[in-house]
Each structure stands twice: as structure tokens, then as C-alpha cells.
Amino acid sequence: MLNIPDETVRMAAGGDIGAFEEVYKASSGYVFSVAYRVTGNRQDAEEVTQDVFVKVYRKLGSFAFKSAFSTWIYRIAMNTAINLYRKRSKERGKNLSFDDAIGTETSSGEGDAGKDMERKDNEKLVMSMLDSLTEGQKACVILRDIEGLKYEEVADALGINLNTVRSRLSRAREKLVDLYGKGGSVL
Amino acid sequence: MNCAQVKKILFSGYIDGEMPSEIRKEVEGHIEKCVSCRVLEKKIREFVVMPLSDAERFTPPERVWENIKNEVKRQSRFGGLNYFAEWVKEHFVFQRPVFAAATVAVLLAVLTLPAVYRSANNTEEKKVSMYLEEEMDFLFSLGEGNGSLGEDIGIPMEDFFM
Numbered sequence: 395m396l397n398i399p400d401e402t403v404r405m406a407a408g409g410d411i412g413a414f415e416e417v418y419k420a421s422s423g424y425v426f427s428v429a430y431r432v433t434g435n436r437q438d439a440e441e442v443t444q445d446v447f448v449k450v451y452r453k454l455g456s457f458a459f460k461s462a463f464s465t466w467i468y469r470i471a472m473n474t475a476i477n478l479y480r481k482r483s484k485e486r487g488k489n490l491s492f493d494d495a496i497g498t499e500t501s502s503g504e505g506d507a508g509k510d511m512e513r514k515d516n517e518k519l520v521m522s523m524l525d526s527l528t529e530g531q532k533a534c535v536i537l538r539d540i541e542g543l544k545y546e547e548v549a550d551a552l553g554i555n556l557n558t559v560r561s562r563l564s565r566a567r568e569k570l571v572d573l574y575g576k577g578g579s580v581l
Numbered sequence: 582m583n584c585a586q587v588k589k590i591l592f593s594g595y596i597d598g599e600m601p602s603e604i605r606k607e608v609e610g611h612i613e614k615c616v617s618c619r620v621l622e623k624k625i626r627e628f629v630v631m632p633l634s635d636a637e638r639f640t641p642p643e644r645v646w647e648n649i650k651n652e653v654k655r656q657s658r659f660g661g662l663n664y665f666a667e668w669v670k671e672h673f674v675f676q677r678p679v680f681a682a683a684t685v686a687v688l689l690a691v692l693t694l695p696a697v698y699r700s701a702n703n704t705e706e707k708k709v710s711m712y713l714e715e716e717m718d719f720l721f722s723l724g725e726g727n728g729s730l731g732e733d734i735g736i737p738m739e740d741f742f743m
Binding site: 409414415423427430431439444451513519520523539544545560565567568570574 | 592652
């Protein structure tokens with residue numbers, strides 16, 4: 395989870411652009427990653443990130459510090475990303491193909507070709523796994539398995555209860571094992 | 582604990598370490614003895630949890646922050662107006678296009694009804710005034726003596742009334 399001091403949040407809420415930049419630097423990676431995993435597309439992830447932080451800036455004044463600031467940001471990010479994903483799905487009729495999505499992928503810097511290939515393969519697998527899940531399952535899997543949030547944090551970020559988190563994760567994994575767990579040796 | 586119960590737990594709490602320690606011990610005891618549950622546990626870890634936790638981390642390009650900064654500054658300049666726009670957006674937001682369409686249809690109906698009613702009334706008024714005009718023409722024509730009612734029946738109007 396993100397670690398942003400309350401004082402920085404208060405200063406940003408008061409219009410201090412420097413403090414807001416600190417908030418951005420601490421949380422933009424998480425927001426962008428969540429947005430990318432949900433939308434499956436880098437341009438859309440940029441649009442979501444931009445929207446999220448403009449919303450955060452506008453609503454910072456109403457943030458009551460009752461829940462964790464990071465959970466609040468995750469919630470805004472997830473909602474904004476899902477809304478854009480729905481909009482794009484309607485526009486295109488079908489989601490972007492993985493090749494379109496991966497076209498402008500991350501730069502891993504200099505590394506050996508083998509590792510790069512491995513990374514790309516894993517990325518392809520992750521996107522295809524997420525694509526096979528329902529919207530609710532996907533949101534839980536992104537926050538729990540990729541972002542590493544605890545069940546309670548996932549529940550807070552998505553506005554659902556703990557049992558729903560458990561059952562969505564359970565169903566998602568059952569489906570993923572069915573789809574991807576056939577080959578390979580496990581013993 | 583039987584296999585069905587263990588499998589259910591394996592898919593969420595056990596894998597994530599989010600369960601009471603006594604249940605965890607029970608599951609571990611079962612897995613040690615049961616090959617099929619042991620295989621399932623490894624499959625979940627190897628084919629699901631690992632690829633996802635190894636997923637790439639991303640950072641947005643610099644231009645995203647530049648855009649945000651510019652937008653925030655622009656909004657600060659038009660502070661009041663933006664809050665009003667935001668208020669409108671929040672209070673009049675439609676979850677589905679069909680609701681928006683229905684609202685527009687109702688608004689249109691409400692706004693155009695009086696005009697339609699007025700125009701319908703105008704048509705009626707026109708009909709009545711045309712009828713009256715025709716009647717007046719007819720009555721005047723009676724007294725002009727050119728093919729009027731009086732002549733047709735051979736009685737002068739004055740005689741008739743007197």
C-alpha cells in the first residue's frame with residue numbers, strides 16, 4: 395500500500411501543488427498499473443490516470459481521513475478504469491486484442507533477450523488471464539494478486555464485504571486453474 | 582476436514598494466508614496426506630498466483646503529470662464555475678443512456694404540450710370564425726336581391742316579416 399503522510403494530503407487539499415505532486419509521485423504507479431490491468435491498453439491507462447488525479451485534487455478537501463488515503467485512491471482508480479473499460483468495450487464491440495494492448499509496453503531497460511521474452515510471455519499470460527474473468531473477479535484479482543492488497547483493503551477499495559472478496563477470488567482462481575493449469579508438472 | 586472443504590479453502594484464504602491458524606494447520610495436515618489436494622495447491626500457486634504476482638509494474642509517462650498540472654491550474658482559475666459544473670454532473674448523472682433519453686423525451690413533451698394545445702385551440706378558433714364569416718356573408722346576401730332566398734319563394738322579405 396501507499397505511504398503518504400496525512401500532512402502532505404492536507405497541504406495538497408489546501409491547494410499546495412508541490413504537496414499534490416508528492417501525492418502523485420507516491421501513487422501514480424499504482425493508479426497507472428491498476429488502470430492498465432483493467433483497460434488492457436496504455437493510452438486508456440494514461441487517460442484514467444489523468445482523470446483520477448484531477449478528481450483526487452478536486453475532492454481532496456472532502457477526504458475525511460476515515461479510511462486509508464491509499465484505499466480511497468484505489469477506489470477512484472478502479473471506478474474510473476472500469477467506467478472507461480465499459481465505454482471502450484461498447485465502442486469497439488470487443489476488447490482490444492492483446493497485441494494492440496501490448497504495442498506500447500513498458501521498457502524493461504537493457505536486459506538479455508531471454509529475460510525480455512520471458513517477461514513478454516508472462517505479460518501476455520497475465521492479460522489473457524484477466525480477460526477471462528468477470529469484471530468483479532478481475533477487480534479483486536488485480537488488487538489482491540497483482541497489487542498485493544489484503545482482503546480488508548480490497549473490500550474497502552471496492553466497497554464490497556469480505557465474504558464477497560473471498561468468493562470472487564475463489565471463483566476466479568478456480569476458473570484460472572481450469573483454463574491454465576492443465577499442462578506442466580506440479581509435483 | 583474432507584477434500585471438498587479443503588479445496589474451497591485452498592482457492593482463497595489458505596493461498597493468501599488469510600485464515601485462522603488452527604484451520605490452516607488442519608488444511609496443512611490434510612494436504613500432507615492427500616495427493617489430489619496437494620496437486621491442486623501447487624497448481625494454484627504455479628499457474629495462477631505466480632504469474633500474477635510476477636506481473637510487470639508500470640509508471641505513467643512524464644506528460645501525464647504535465648497534463649494533470651495544467652488541468653488543475655486551469656480549474657483553479659475557474660474555481661466557482663468548475664464546482665458548479667461538477668455539481669451538475671453529480672446531480673444529473675445518468676447511469677444508462679435509456680434514462681437520459683427518457684428524461685429528454687419527458688422534458689420535450691412538457692415543453693411542447695402547451696404550444697401544441699395552443700395551436701390546436703387556434704385551429705378551432707379559425708374554424709369558428711370562418712363559419713361565422715360564411716354565415717354573415719350568407720345573411721347579407723339574402724338582402725341583396727340577387728338569387729336570394731326571398732326571391733326564390735316569390736315573397737319580398739319586408740312582406741314576410743310584417
